Amino acid sequence: MIPQDLINEHLTVSMKRPTGKKMRDKSLRWVVHSGYKILDKIGTDEKILDIGCGWNLFKPHRPNLIGIDPIFDEADVKVAFQDFETTEKFDVILCLGVLHFGTLEDIKSLIEKLTGMIKPGGKVFWRCATESEIWYQYAWTKQMHYDFVKEFNYTIVELEDEYMFNKNFDPNFDEESMADQQPEKIARLYAQWVKN
């Protein structure tokens, strides 16, 4: 297993750049599938676990959410998922930009763990890297989704390449005209699984 401390050390620097928080919130509006669009697919009284919640940006929209993250004070529980203990079962688990750190074995063991926390019929939403942009980042494929749902007994409801408006994070990007603009493909997959 890649030591979590090394991952935390790197992410603490890369995610807390001065423009970080503002741009991060915007990026959840700019991303086509795996940002705030997910809120349309989650009921207001569903119980949600947000793994790797970062600034916990979904929380104001769904107060019935527990956000966990090892480096962010905004998390409800400041812990890495492998060390998170609960007896609760969730209707929804968000894994957005997080279960692509570590080796394939690390990822598999975290999926096994989250499977113990999801209710039958519960939904898992994914944003996974398809390129190893950092040494500790694993590049997912669509085949991995097919293999994992078979192994852990889920059904894939959605599995899409991810697209984004303003992929280069131009600070002058005009959000008003987003509807007229074409989003560009990014090195991420979006998926929704449902637990059988």
Ligand SMILES: C[S@@+](CC[C@H](N)C(=O)[O-])C[C@H]1O[C@@H](n2cnc3c(N)ncnc32)[C@H](O)[C@@H]1O
């Ligand atoms: C790229 S950010 C994604 C943040 C947020 N989910 C989003 O979509 O904007 C990845 C987050 O995962 C967290 N993280 C990394 N390893 C983790 C682990 N093992 N368990 C829980 N969170 C982790 C990081 O601290 C970081 O905040």
